[in-house]
Amino acid sequence: MPGTVPPLRIGAHEIWPPVVLAPMSGVTNRTLRALYKPFGFGLTVTEFVSSNALQYGAKRTMEMIDQHGVEKPVSTQLWGSDPAIMAYAARVVRECGADIVDINFGCPAPKVTKTEGGSACLRDVDRCEAIMKAVVAAVDCPVTVKMRLGWNETALVYTEVARRAEAAGVRALTLHARTAKQFFKGEADWSHIAALKAAVGIPVIGNGDLTDPRDALAKMRESGVDAIMVGRAVLGNPWLVGALADLFEGREPRPYPAAPERLRFAVHHYQMMVDEWGEARAVPQMRKHLGYYLKGFPGASELRERLMRTQTAAQTLEIVEATIVRLEQSQPVAA
Ligand SMILES: Cc1cc2nc3c(=O)[nH]c(=O)nc-3n(C[C@H](O)[C@H](O)[C@H](O)COP(=O)(O)O)c2cc1C
Structure with a gap:
């Protein structure tokens, strides 16, 4: 895989191109992942899955962790606030074919944060650590974490969570460079992504507001991240990832189709x-x-x-x- 950008390595997985399809609830089901993967995503992530719901084996929840197979490697994302339940859920999804287990410390939706899940975990760094340790101990595959900067702008805990993640054996981190309180307002601040990359030795995946291939490559270079994750911009335009792969391999990006x-x-x-x-x-x-x-x-x-x-x-x-x-x-x- 010659190119100007190296592949992303998460455990034994060599991921090329280093472009991840963002987990999107209600969107990145197995159908979409299978359809979009051939456009050139190195890695796709499931919708976030409730660890509590997995305990009960709810049909709709089990559908969320289904795979086609063509979209491998697949990262299955879990959310929850209880380390033991998260560990149990991690074992279940691993048995069901997850190549990577991703922990969600980023979702700002009230229905998730009111039960202390998603980004609410960032209000208690010790609990983040307990969840990460429990999940890492539960599975024989790499565990990764996706997070926001912190709960709000006065509590930017991402480097602290990242250091604890690295010590706990987490193999890669994705940062959506907004606080939970921002939801989707304002702009993702990539200077924090650069700061995270400087703070840890494990791979960092930068996320937030990438829409243009050249801008994405520039942000990747400036921040020094190992990979980028793209969400909203590829919906209806999966061709964006082909243009990115072209740039990564030193070619002119192919035009989008008519x-x-x-x-x-x-x-x-x-x-x-x-x-x-x-x-x-x-x-x-x-x-x-x-x-x-x-x-x-x-x-x-x-x-x-x-x-x-x-x-x-x-x-x-x-x-x-x-x-x-x-x-x-x-x-x-x-x-
Ligand atoms: C409809 C929708 C659903 C989302 N669901 C999830 C989710 O299940 N898990 C998660 O970690 N992030 C979720 N996100 C956040 C995205 O993964 C990503 O971090 C965010 O959209 C910023 O990236 P973008 O600017 O490339 O879209 C969701 C975003 C959208 C728009």
């Missing part, structure tokens, strides 16, 4: 979701994805509104197919 090709892939995504999850679950989930694929198209907002009202896959796909034909007919023809 609108009809993007929509053809959206149709494929739609059909795969219907096949795997059934129409009743796929149709509402795919509304948001179609919105992402339509971003930046002429007439996109009107189309998005029409697609919000469709009730069946057949109605929806008819509109999308007609749009593809319309867009192809309006494409300039080469002389």
Whole structure:
């Protein structure tokens, strides 16, 4: 793998390109991970999975840890506040095929933090440490941590958590450079990501607001991180990761496909979701994805509104197919 950027190493896993598909609840299920992995992600992460729910083997929770196989290696992300339950859950997901177990110390959603999970763990660094030690001891695969900077701007604990993580045997850290209280407001502050990289010897994955391949490479170089994680920007545009891989290998980034090709892939995504999850679950989930694929198209907002009202896959796909034909007919023809 010659290139200007080395692969990311997490335990025995050599991850190329060092680009991770961010865990996104309600989004990065096995279907999306399998669909997006071939675009060039080195690693994909499941949606976050409740360790408490895993204890009860709830069907919907077990679906979240399912894999296709094509998307390996897979990192399965767990959240919770009890070290023993997190350790139990880690054993379960490992038995179910997780190549890496990732601990969530980042989710700011009230339904998670009110039970002291996700980013609320950052309010108690000792508990973070206990969770990390318990999970590392529970599994024979690498354990990683994804976190925010801290609970709020007066409690930036990320370097402290990182040092304890390294001592506990955690093999890599991802930092989304916002505090929990920021949710998604403001900008991710990559100077903290550089500070984290300087503070620990284990690999660091930088995350937050990466949208443009050249900017991402610049941020990677400036901060010195071992890898980057991309979330929102690849929704509807998985081609971004191919452009990144080009840059990493010293080539000009390939251009993004034209609108009809993007929509053809959206149709494929739609059909795969219907096949795997059934129409009743796929149709509402795919509304948001179609919105992402339509971003930046002429007439996109009107189309998005029409697609919000469709009730069946057949109605929806008819509109999308007609749009593809319309867009192809309006494409300039080469002389
Ligand atoms: C819809 C959505 C769901 C998310 N769910 C998770 C999750 O389950 N686990 C997690 O660690 N982060 C989750 N995140 C945060 C992302 O992984 C990522 O840290 C964040 O979006 C910043 O990266 P970006 O600017 O590239 O999107 C979620 C973000 C979004 C937008």
